[in-house]
Amino acid sequence: MNCDDYKQAIGADPNFDGGAGHVSECESCQAYRREMLALDEQIKRALSINVPEIETPALEPVDNSNVVSLQKRRKLVTVWFAAAATVIVAAMVVRNQAPDGGIHYESLGEEVLAHVYHEPGALVPSDVRVADDRLHEVVPASVADFDRSAGLITYAETCPISGNEVPHLIIQGQRGPITIMLLPDEKITEAIPLNDENSHGVILPVGDGSIAIIGARDEKLEEVQKQIVQSVMWDT
């Protein structure tokens, strides 16, 4: 290790403990290390701003029976989390930090895929269906008529996609959770396939909008797609 390498490493992390042989004989690097450690102390003090009293918001009861019954679902969790990890990689490739701090994507497909991992609670397999009230809250009649024929709906949230708040649902498939996003404002002319190493899916054109359906790689989605398309009717 030479002086440039050492200073580069110390500049990135003043607690870097490599290069002991070099630094013990190099006064310049010893001085640089002391300088960086002192700078870090100053940075830490500057970053440690006062924290105001922040009130905990009203927390509504959550149906915690959604917790996985591990014995039954362990295999599925492994498969699905592996898929999720791959989706992160896909998201890493496609995301851009915009100047305003928001995240902008090159395409609808990329944004949808990235969002699959955006919801940490969504990927939990469950046997417990979302309450009717909750489902109607997330998919109000003003957006769509959505019936439950497509499968066991275990998760329902409203999430931002392309600047619109859209219903993000999970139904339980054979190989793990299947993500469904109802995109009433995203008109597309043809199906957009979504694929990576461990997950696959599609954004289907449905009327004046579209629906994204994504499952584990070995999940058979054809029948699910058919049922979901039949179970949605946009409010027009």
Add this chain to the structure above:
Amino acid sequence: MQSSNADIVRRKRFDQIVGVFHQDMYRYAAWLCRDKAIAEDVVQESMLRAWKSLDALRDDAAAKPWLLTIVRRENARYFERKRLETVDIDNLTASQSALLAEQPDEDLGDMRAAIYALDDDYREPLVLQVLMGFSTNEIAEQMDLKQGAVLTRLHRARAKLKEAMQEQAIQ
């Protein structure tokens, strides 16, 4: 309706986790968005999100990175919703100024202003490393970056701060 034991246990777990890490959540949010008022909103939204997703946290030992990931996403969501413009440091709102206002001494104020002026790409890994105690591997994971990119950003961030402080010393 009476709370069940499970509800009480869940709430207790949430309070313990958030109680330990709420300061980190706020400081991380404040340095991400550089605005105290927005940071409070982001932390509150993050608390709600954490509450809903608490069952996804398998190991409380991983609570800190889990919470900070939520804060990061909520901050991004906030800006996506509001489409806020970037802020010129010479044209701060009262809430943004407040972030720079706490300064027990002049050097600290200069350093705080220099950190504030850093690009987001440089400021965030620095906050995660220096304030949150994350390793460069953990920062890479948090920010969806390669470790090499994190090392470069950290090195450049310190170089910029060093330069800024030297300029201040000359003036």
